[in-house]
Every structure is written in C-alpha cells, then in structure tokens.
Amino acid sequence: MKVAILLFPGTNREKDMVMAFDAVGGVKAELVWHKETDLGKPDLIVLPGGFSYGDYLRCGAMAAHSPIMRDVIRHAERGTPILGVCNGFQMLIETGLLPGALLRNTSLRFICKPVHIACARTDTMFTRTMPEGYVMDVPVAHGEGNYYAGEDQVKALEDDGLVAFRYCTPDGKITPEANPNGSVANIAGIYNKRRTILGMMPHPENVTRAHQGLEGAPLFEALCDLQKVAA
C-alpha cells in the first residue's frame, strides 16, 4: 500500500495525516515535496491541510500550479484515488478536479471547532466502511470553507450522488444551525464524477486516535484497504 502525501511550502497538517494512516492501518505514508515531478505508482494521493504559499492568493491557487500537480492531474485522469482535506480540498477545486468554489466563512472569521457531518452514501471507496446514516463528530479548522456552487451545479451534484458529507446536528439532521461556515446545501465534502476523488473541509485525520475520538477511523480503514478494491 503506497500512500503519497504531498508537501507544499506552508502545508502544516501533513504529520497529522501521516499519524492517522499509521494509527488506523499501520500504513507508513510517504511525504512528497511539491517540486518533484513524478509520483511513481501510488495507491492513494493525499493533499493535506495548511496554508500553502500562505494562502496569500486564493487558498490553494498557487499550489495548484506546483510542478507535482501536473502528475496529480495525470493520476486523477487514470483514476488513482485522491483525498484532499481543507487546504487540499481548496487545491482540488483550484486545479478543476472538483467543481465549485470555497469562499470565506460567513462569520468572516477563522473557525476551529468540532462539528458533525452526515455521510451521504456509504457505497464509495472512501465510505464503504461506514454504517448507513453515519454521523462523524469531526473538527473543522479553516477561514475559507464556505462551499459555493451555482444552483444548477448543486442540483447536478445531488442528482449524480456526488455529495459526500453534509454538516448536520449530532443526530444527523441537516439544519442551518449545524452549518458552521455558510456552505451551500450544508455541503462539507464532494466527489468527482467517478467518485475516485474526495475533497472535504473537516479534518477526519484529527479524529483517529483514542484521545481525539475515533470517528474518522472508518474513512482511514477504507483508505488503508484500497488495494483490495482495486484488485
């Protein structure tokens, strides 16, 4: 199992991600510097959180043009699974691998707090380990996580079953109060059309060990077991 975690200048949650793979599946992920041009043959590519290039332009916009991203796009076309979390989700959107945009939180402030997200479908390679109606208690930590897409685009996402997670109450209800950042339709994470790419704002890697809570573990169980799916 080869997991490649990309490292951009300003990335800061790469070690959290490394620890999550190790804690849940004993998988030793590998860090790949953004100036590399060839990822080799990874079973999974992960774009972790942070402030790549300081987020001084649009979040993720500069990283989207790093040398390594050309190879990421090539892998995406081939169907290599990709997970982007927080700043990584922003990069996937900036590269056009996922649709929509991530705007500033409606509060205009950075928010770090635990939220709940409901898993929209449990039949994807990322969520097949989760029970039906799974609600994850997971932290967010971002200033620009307000997912936006046009009405038609949102409808298309919903019709095609491409919404991965929605902000919800602890018992799984999708309400405006449960939405921490103003995201359209409470969207917290989405897939690409083939459901080989998942981008999400909350940090499942920060809930994979006993003291953190273990609610992110099912996601990583699925990811650590991807080879079986591919075979």
Next chain:
Amino acid sequence: MTANAQRPPSPDHIREPEVTPELGAEHGLKAQEYKHIIRILNRAPTYTELGIFSVMWSEHCSYKSSRLHLKKLPTDAPWVIQGPGENAGVIDIGDGQAAIFKMESHNHPSFIEPYQGAATGVGGIMRDVFTMGARPIANLNALRFGAMNHPKTPHLVGGVVAGIAGYGNCMGVPTVGGETNFDPGYNGNILVNAMTVGLADTDRIFYARGAEPDQPVVYVGSKTGRDGIHGATMASAEFDDNAEQQRPTVQAGDPFTEKLLLEACLELMQEDAIISIQDMGAAGLTSSSVEIAAKGGIGVEIDLDKVPQRETLMTPYELMLSESQERMLMILKPGREDFARRIFEKWDLDFSVIGRTTVARRLVIHMYGQCWCDIPVMPLVDDSPVYDRPHEPTPAATAINNADYPLPEGGIPAVLKTLVACPDLCSKRWIWEQYDSLVMGETYFSPGITGPQAPRTGDSALVRIAGYDKGLALTSDCTPRYCQADPASGGKQAVAESYRNICAVGARPLAFTNNLNFGNPEKPLIMGQFVGCLEGMAEAGRALEYPVVSGNVSLYNETNGQAIPPTPVIGGVGVIDHADKAMDIAFKAADECLLLVGPKGAHLGSSLYLRDVIGKTAGGAPHVDLALEAKHGAFMRMLIDRGLVTACHDLSDGGLAVALAEMAMAGRMGAKITIDDHDDPAGFWFGEDQGRYLVCAQQPDIVTALAAESGIDVWQIGHTAPDTLTFPGGAQIAVQELIEAHEKTLPDSLA
C-alpha cells in the same frame, strides 16, 4: 549585477542629521546617557552609532529599570538547562528531551495596529523558541483589554485575536490556552502577551553564545525593509492621545515566510553547521549582532551592502534599526556556507554571508565603501545604564468586614449567574474558536465547553509529546486586582495559581516564564508595584521549587499618565508522565461525591464578588500559604495518579461557588450541595482563599482517609446530580441557564 547598478556607487544620497545631545534626547537617551557615550567613544557618535546606542540602551533591550530586581528571582533547579539570558528558557523533561519556552509582550504595537501588532508578537516569540532548535508545539496568550463597553474595545479585540490566529494558525502550531480579561484600567494600554513552548533534544540545543573569531556571519530569512524602525524605543515610552501616529513603527508579519524559516532552520539544525544563532527581534540586526558578539567575547564586521533589501537606497541607520520580521542571524562553521545555502534556497529564502567575526571586540559596519560605525561591543551591553529607581510601597489596604457585604437578593443563584457572565469569567469561545487548537493532533486539554470528541477543559492546557506517554501542562496566570491591592501578595499568588493549575490536571510544575507588565518605572509608586510583585514572585518560586527560566519586561504601559494595573503574568510549564491520566474539570456522572480540599472560604477582599456583584474595590489580596500550596499540590497529583478523582478544579476567581458552576457547565450536569455556612455565606461561597481545590470522587472515604494521613482539610460538600445546581435551603439554578449567561456576554459586547 543589475540590481546593484541602480544603487549609487557613493554614499552621496545619504543625508544624516548632525549628532547633538538634543538628537540623543529625541532618541530617548537621557543627558547623562549621551555623555557616557561620548566618554566611551572619546568622540561624538555618528548618526548610525547614535541609533545603535539608543536601541541597545532602551528600556526594552537593556532592562535598565528592572535588571537590579530581576536578579532576586530564583532561576535554578536540577532540571533547568538554561535560565534567563538566552532566547528562551530550557528545562529537561526526561527521555533526552527539553521543553524550550518563553513569553513576550507586544503591547504597544498591538494598541497602535492590533492585527499586525499581535501577529508579529506571535511570530517573534515562536522565533525565539525555534532559534534554539525547538519545534514549537503549543502557543498560549494572555490578553488584557479595556472595559467591554469602551468604544475602542471591540476593534482591538477583533484585530488582536485575528492577528494571533492569522499567524499561529498558518504556522501549524496549536494555540491551546491563555486568558483574556477586560478592565477599564487597560482602556489606554492593552496587553498582548504571547507564549510559545517548543520541544528539542537535549543534545541539540542552539545558543547565541559560542561564536569565535574568523567565522562567517550569515543572514537568512526575509529581506530588510524600512518597517519597525525604532520599535524598541517606542516600546520604552508612554503613550499620549496621538499614539496612533506611531503606526509606521509597527512591523508587518509574514507567517508563510516564518513557516519556511522554521522548516529550513530545523533542517539545518539536524546537521553540524551552526555555531551560534540569534533571531532578529527588537532592534533587528543591531541587537542580534551585538548579542552574538558580546556572548562570544568577540567582534563582528558587517558589510551592509550584502544584506538582502526590500527597498532601494536604504541607509546604514535604517538597515541596522529595521525590525523587519522573519529574519535570523547565525554564525556558521567555516566551510559550511554552501551546504547551508542549499537548504535555505530549497525553501525559497534569502541567504547571505554578510560579514565575519573578529578578534577585536568591536562592531564595525561598512556600506557603500565607507565605514559608518566602529564601536566597542562590551559597553553596548555592560555599560548600559542600570537604575535603582526610587520605589514606594503600595499603602496597605484596609481590611473589610464580610458582614457589610451580604448576599444580595436572589441569593447564591443570582450571584452565580452574574459572575459566570462577568467580563473576567464569561466564555471566551468567540476568541478561542478562531485559534487552531488541534493541529499536530496531540491536544488533550484546551479551553471551552465542547462536545465529547473535542478537547476537554482542564485547569491547564495539556499537549502530549508525540510518540510518548508524557504530556506538558501549560497555563498562564495573573490576578491584577490582587497585585494592585498588595503587590507582594499578588506576585506570590500569580505563581501559586500557576503551580495549582498544573497540579490540578495531575502534572508536576517544573518552571515558568514571566511577562512583567507595568506602568512608568520613573514613578516611585509604580516602581514600588514592580519591586513588590517581584519579591512575592521570588518567594513563591523558591518555596515551591518552581524557578523562572525566561521572561520579558514591559514598562511604560501608560497613556496620559494613567498606568495599567500591575500585571505580572506567569506562564507555567509542568510535566505529567501519563497524559492519559490527566484530569479535567467536568462532572462525569451523577451521584459522585464532591469534596473541597483546603480551608473553608472567608476572604472577600479584592474578590470578584466585591467588584462585579457589590460594585466595590476594597480589601487586601488573599493570603498565600506556600507550604500549604506545596502540600495540597502534591496531594492532588497523588489522587489523580491513583485514579481516585473523576474531576478536579482549583478554586480561584469567584471561589467555591464559581468552581462548582464551571465544573457543572463543563460536564452539563448539576449537583446537590449539602454544606452551608450561616454566619458568613458570602465569604463561604465566594471568598477567594488560596490553596484550594474541588474534586469529584466515587470513593470519598478513601480520599478523606488519605487527606487525614497528610493532615489536609477535606470537606464533603454534596454530590453531582442531573441538570440543576441545588443549594441548602432549596435555592437552585439550571446548569443550562448558567451556560447561556456564560456564553452570551462576549458575542453581545462585540456585536
């Protein structure tokens, strides 16, 4: 060489003013200080030299008013590796690891430009820590703002918090704790004190000392611009109504560059290349080069043409005094320059060999083919003035009679509801939700009342050391109203409370850093506050074997002659062997016994009850019995280590009733109280007597028996119960009602 082509080949464009005693005075130098410079040089200083002397001898850099008294503080313990005098303090935390930490103020800049002032404060303190080879693993901050209803407060709170968040979050270092108070005494001078704790291997710690002659002087990091010139001088003077005009002296922060600088420095530190290193903080290139030279007993020759510059036509004066951020000065092993350069270039950072160390103990500055400064190093440091400023003790407060301040109508529930919503005790969620408290994944306790998966609330923040069982307990503490009433008791209490907060989670207090915020030391009463607080702090540090290893002094916190309340903040660090055993404050289950450890309450002087409920500032500070603190602290650690308690909270602001309410809110669970004091209910419930804890236990008899063995007072005061706090006689309040009041204050006041 196209860049250089724009530069004039001669220094003709530099027009420097004539150096006179008046110009010295404009630089903040007193007449006798200016005369002393002439004696040292045997001539008048050049303009550049005048600038260098003025910053090195500023209060901020020279500690001229405080040095004499700082010597009284205890700085030694078997586990102290480095006490005050380096970039940060270092303590041994076992397993070949060291905790490196310091607290520093950015008060003046934050009042003038809150976002950048606070951001660069955080950046500066993190640099102090990673300069020594440590990866920062936790940030804390202690903030003091003016009254909530003061017109400037919302703007200042918003800016400072966003600035701290903007810098710390980008660096990927969790902000795990701190304190925020509001008091009219800070209307004209807010306090922004930031603390960073880092982790290093004990055999890989880097110091400013150690440089020898004929070694390369290397500049890394950001380019130098004209920002922050004379920041250190500004931080050494009082404000008037025109404070905002000083905005150009505030630096701008770039956390992204600092993150790169952190990674590049730590990468280079893995190799054997750095001899000595110093970050460029206050007084930038001047103080960093002078520190390295003075500590090595050598000289430094710098060619300023080689300093990476952000602006054109900069003068030597500007380059030496600029406080541009995210820069470091280091002395490399000769021959390792290219190796080091490659690392910094990988991270897209500037790297330039700007000079060499010399045998002659002089600071020599060249630029544009000319010498601009040639002065002896040692007098810059050793001859900086030391003042034994006259100090007058604060007159003793008149003792109060509790009977004069009976519980108002509504009794305990009404008072509690007022206190949990008062500015000092209300929820600071609006603030800490803007800080990334979870990055790095090792946060056990950080503030707030949150869901079951969120970090829990302890009296200290707690971060585990990755890969180990042990954790660090971190806390910042000060009760300015005690320091105001009685500086010596207040100083003692601040240390004792820090000690107590660490014991309350089950950790061993090891050492602290301090940030001493006071008014104008040239006023005897203010100087008296400073001296008194330090005496108390020293006594407590010695008695508790809890030394100070680093710190910062911020004086002249005055506007229009009005000084802040004396605010000596203590940043404490302790260690717990098994982080999993650490205890938080939340009630866990109903029908658990509540035990008060320590004496019953009676002291209402200088209490929150008196100030925020009765509306009166009166009475002395509570007495601190240091032997009792040590005994009770050890008892708490034993109870927690043996798993005999299910929650633990120290008693501080608001006394027993507030501690009870905070434990109830954290656990969203009530309690039924069975003990009372009919003679002095206000003192019993809201007295702020020291050395006390409130714990929850499933087997109270064991706790009581153990306490009896150690001669410790323990009182069974009731037990936990669903939803409501009920007091003897039937008075009660729903925990949810307390939570709502507690959460409402800050968002409402900032709206």
